[in-house]
Amino acid sequence: MSEDSVRRSMPLFPMGIVQSLTDLSARQIRYYEQHKLVEPARSEGNRRLFSFNDVDRLLEIKSLIEKGVNMAGIKEMLKVEEKPANDAYDEKRVEEVHNELSEKELRRMLQQELFTAGSHGKLGIRQGELSRFFH
DNA sequence: CTTCTGACA
DNA sequence: TGTCAGTA
Numbered sequence A: 001m002s003e004d005s006v007r008r009s010m011p012l013f014p015m016g017i018v019q020s021l022t023d024l025s026a027r028q029i030r031y032y033e034q035h036k037l038v039e040p041a042r043s044e045g046n047r048r049l050f051s052f053n054d055v056d057r058l059l060e061i062k063s064l065i066e067k068g069v070n071m072a073g074i075k076e077m078l079k080v081e082e083k084p085a086n087d088a089y090d091e092k093r094v095e096e097v098h099n100e101l102s103e104k105e106l107r108r109m110l111q112q113e114l115f116t117a118g119s120h121g122k123l124g125i126r127q128g129e130l131s132r133f134f135h
Numbered sequence B: 001c002t003t004c005t006g007a008c009a
Numbered sequence C: 001t002g003t004c005a006g007t008a
Helices: A003-008 A015-022 A026-034 A052-066 A071-078 A088-098 A101-118 A127-133
Strands: none
Touching: A003 A052, A015 A026, A015 A052, A026 A052, A052 A071
16 A cells, blocks of 8 residues: 555545536535445545545546436446445346347447547537447 | 535426 | 525
8 A cells, every 4th residue: 555545545625625626516426426436535524525536536427427428337437346245246247148249349449439538529429329338 | 604415496 | 417495
């Protein structure tokens, strides 16, 4: 664990700061938290305390949102870390075996396309057309 | 004054 | 998503 690692995950700024830092509304930030895209710490008074990692995460989320990606898509992209051990993987295996290779490859290509184009200009993809690739 | 949760003319 | 309410 590098010292930078701890500083990056240290609970520092409240909602207001994060709002101006990300240009996201408090409503949106709380909404993304509900979907476990970020998990800020809490102060004694139940106030949210975001870390640099949280802010970075929110900025990426914002980037994806601006490209028209929805919650399902964002969760796929950021790979929300989840359950330690259960049977959720069985379903994924079933799906993989059930799906054609073309669909899986297509999804991968879309991820790359979105990420690369992500740090650049805008892409002509919209929710309706894109949502089809995420379930 | 700022943030939080819950709810919806 | 915005926004208003009633708190902490």
